[in-house]
Amino acid sequence: MRARELTADDLLPYQRLTRLAFGGGPVTEQEARPFSPGLIPLGISSADLPGGADGVIAAGAQIRRDRITLGGGTADCGGIGGVAVHPAHRAGGLFGELMTAVIARCATEGMAFSMLYPANVAIYRALGYQIVSQVQKVQVPLLDLQRLRPVPGTHLEAVTAQSFERVHALYRELTAGDNGMLTREGPLFPTGHPGGTWEAVLLVGEDGTDRGYLSFTRTGGEEGIGLEVHEVLGRTREDRLALLRSLGTWSTVTEQVRIRVRAEDPLLDALPGGRTRMDPQLQPWVMVRVIDTAAALSARPAPAGLEGTLRLVVTDDTVPAGTARAAGEFVVRIADGRVVVDLEGAADGSDVGGVSGSVHLDVHAAALLLIGGRSIADAERLGLGARADAPARALLDTLLSGPRPAVMDQF
Ligand SMILES: CC(C)(COP(=O)(O)OP(=O)(O)OC[C@H]1O[C@@H](n2cnc3c(N)ncnc32)[C@H](O)[C@@H]1OP(=O)(O)O)[C@@H](O)C(=O)NCCC(=O)NCCS
Structure with a gap:
């Protein structure tokens, strides 16, 4: 090689x-x-x-x-x-x-996975990558936010080098249940305040609990957009309303803000006005490839009460056999909040009984599903290779249900 x-x-x-x-x-x-x-x-x-x-x-x-x-x-x-x-x-x-x-x-x-933002979708698709999401930004007129009522029992605090870790902790906590979000750890994400033009305010409750934050960059106001909002995360709908109200205070100096949001972001449900629109800038697709099927499945906790076993057959004809660990015939056992995955034949056989049936996925359907938030019916609608026995279908769909995948960081 x-x-x-x-x-x-x-x-x-x-x-x-x-x-x-x-x-x-x-x-x-x-x-x-x-x-x-x-x-x-x-x-x-x-x-x-x-x-x-x-x-x-x-x-x-x-x-x-x-x-x-x-x-x-x-x-x-x-x-x-x-x-x-x-x-x-x-x-x-x-x-x-x-x-x-x-x-x-x-x-x-x-x-378990590989992820990228393609300049050309087809060339990566040929290698087993699948579109699973798209970066999303919305434009929000500030007149819509300016009349939001104050939310009692909370106040805002400026984020400094000393308090930046509280923002990071909130990000980790409030996105932990999502699918596909980067955890922003390790050497690629410095632990300190990003500095430069990055600014943020924290929303804090009466009892001192951090309730959410709003991070943004003040821009030159081109196209009437004076604020690029990186994210608005709050614990509850009320917290998100409080943060939106604080955005409304910018209405004296700019008409609109651009807000980066997740797929089906709960923030969108808290916007009071009806004039929010998708940002017309070209927003990149997010493509994902399964590298290791067993690792991808077993990293996910199983919903409480979900129990069962299914056979999962993943095929991958996009790269030479042995390049990745996506393909194989697996036994997937779901019990006690955990997912245990063995290659068929390698399972100890002690409790492989009670298999509810089989699911067959090609590598594209596997990417769409294993990142979470989608169903086998979605894979079928896209014309990907997916077929399943009814009980196994229900079991896998329930295991993988959750928010549609979203990624906010671009690289
Ligand atoms: C895109 C790029 C990486 C392709 O590299 P390459 O070595 O010429 O590609 P290959 O010869 O291996 O071709 C791979 C496949 O991509 C297709 N392809 C290559 N360049 C392409 C282009 N500009 N547009 C559409 N398809 C293209 C080829 O037809 C081939 O498909 P096939 O296997 O079905 O015939 C190269 O042109 C490049 O570096 N471009 C500028 C930077 C860039 O775009 N990087 C990718 C960012 S995501």
Whole structure:
């Protein structure tokens, strides 16, 4: 295999490749430094290819070490970014070769999923990635918010370096039950206040409990939008109303705010006016690939009271057999709030009785479903490969039910 892990010596050639592919200023020597510890950079040297040049990376990509939420559990997820092939080496199959190595590395790292924001959906679909969500932003006229009544028993506090951890703790707590949200840990997410133009206010209850927060950047007011709101998270509907009311105070200096929201965000249900509209900017798709079916399923807690066993057969003809751990015939046992997954035949056999039937999924249906919040009927509607016996269908659908997947961070 020609793909290899890139080292500090490859950083400048890799930066030249990504600037070439995506634009940006020239690469300067000062930028030479090791890759971030949160990233696994992979690439193919031009010199290893027929007629290739020394000191040039022909194809490169980075795998982020991320964790995502899975309805109360979490799983490791390889976030893919910076995928580029040098123009001298395009249209020769290097993309597929590189991405196959990326998928294999995600598997070696024990990741359950891989996630990316595609510039082109089809080329990633061919490798088993499936659209599961889309970044969503809405434009909200502030006149709609300005007349919201005060919510008694709460007050706002400015977020400083000292109080930033309270924002992070709220984010973790209030998105823990979601599907697909990054947990924002580890070296890729610094633990301190982001600084720069990032601002936030905390909503605090009378008893001192943190109830929610609103984070934003004040912008120049282009198109009448003076505030980019990164997120509005509150424990309850009342808390979200209190935060929206605080947004309404900006109505003297700007007409509208743009708010990044999750799929079916509860915030949308708290907006009082009827003039909210989807932001017309192109919003990226979110694609996910299952790397390890057993890890993806067992990371998720089972709903209380749900019990049963099903056979799950996942097929994956998008990458060579053995590249990932998505494909296989699994026995999925759900009991006592846990999901235990064994390869068929590898299960100890002690309690494999009572199997409620089988579910067959291709790798695309598996991605759509295992990230959570969707049903086998959704996979069928999209024309993905999915079929199931009735009791097994009900069991798997119940296990995977929950909020539709959403991701707020872009990479
Ligand atoms: C997109 C890119 C990575 C493709 O690399 P490549 O090595 O030329 O691609 P391959 O030869 O391996 O082709 C892979 C598949 O993608 C398709 N493809 C390649 N470039 C494409 C393009 N610009 N538009 C649509 N499809 C394209 C090929 O037809 C091929 O499909 P096939 O297997 O069905 O024939 C490369 O052109 C590039 O670096 N572009 C600029 C940066 C970029 O867009 N990166 C991806 C960001 S998500």
